[in-house]
Amino acid sequence: MTFLIGLTGSIGMGKSTTAKLFADEGCAVWDADAAVHRLYAPGGAAVEPMRAAFPQAVIDGAVSRDALKAAISADRTALRRIETIVHPLVADDRQAFIAAATADIIVLDIPLLFEGGGQRMVDLTVCVSVPAEIQRDRVLARGTMTEDQFEMIRAKQMPDAEKRALADRVVITDTLDHARQQVRAIVAEAREKLKDA
Template identity: 50%
Template sequence: MSGRTRPFIIGLTGSIGMGKSTVAKMFVEEGVPLFDADAAVHQLQGPDGALVEAIEALFPGTTGREGVDRQKLGAAVLGNPDAMQKLEKLIHPAVGEMRLAFLEENQDRPLILFDIPLLFEKSGAESVDHIVVVSAGEEHQRERVLARPGMTEERFSHIKALQMPDAEKRAKADSVIDTSLPLAETRQQVGKLVQKLKAALA
């Protein structure tokens, strides 16, 4: 595996409430640079974000001084496939450019991490070398999600219905990180995986 011209890309994914953000931070603590797709979208839509003007032109009244009002934008595109497609045509290329810039900045690193929530659902699996699925028991997931502000059983069911079932994700994964365990044990799993991947690249 030596002689690579770019870093080895780990794709991190997992359903809602599985602890993906926590695990992403653990990879960063192990020295693996992180590209967070959600954070990139927030940046593009935040104050002075590169896409704010274009989003306002497409969906008038959905932006303000703080950038995009995510609730207003959500209301404008929810249940409207045509509007959603127009929005995605704006967002995806912009995020892609940020990802390329991130790759260039980190081209000398052995490993990098792409945090992609809908890795399987949006067919991003081909763009990574190793897929890590963050998983937990159903009760752990439910408890975490329903503890979030403004979350309801109905909303949780709706989000789950849009995501590939956890068992399917685990079956497609190259590695699974279990977050049902104490944090120290989850951190240990991440550390072992990073060492294993680095050793395979050496």
């Protein structure tokens, strides 16, 4: 028996950091964004389908994110078409990970868990959250995004309050120690459920 946890949260809320805390407790972690990076890399499964649909987006044998962003800016239907190519490949990658994992708990780190209906495939959903000002400060402190770019991405995502309302558990990522405590409680709960199953 394996217990499946879906981990989600808005940009900069602490998903990756929290995923590492789950890994520290012996959980196997699969990261959707990392899967997309593998699919776009040279030899990745998205390269040839993407070349067929967006020939200009494949540069030096890899899918170029900048070229995809240019395609999306030029054509409103492009993101939908990109998603149609990428999402089934991401699902295959996820299933292969789940099939090969030997841990008792598998954590799926999926930014768009609720947007994509992914809650149906897991036993428990967990949303990471901090107040909006801390989120903004943390994202801008990374120095990889302007305030405008951050607001654009945030506007595209389901609001934090809605995600928190949908999630079975919320992890507040104000400090590392506090987050670790909450992760340990969720892992203990999952292991109890596995014992009872």
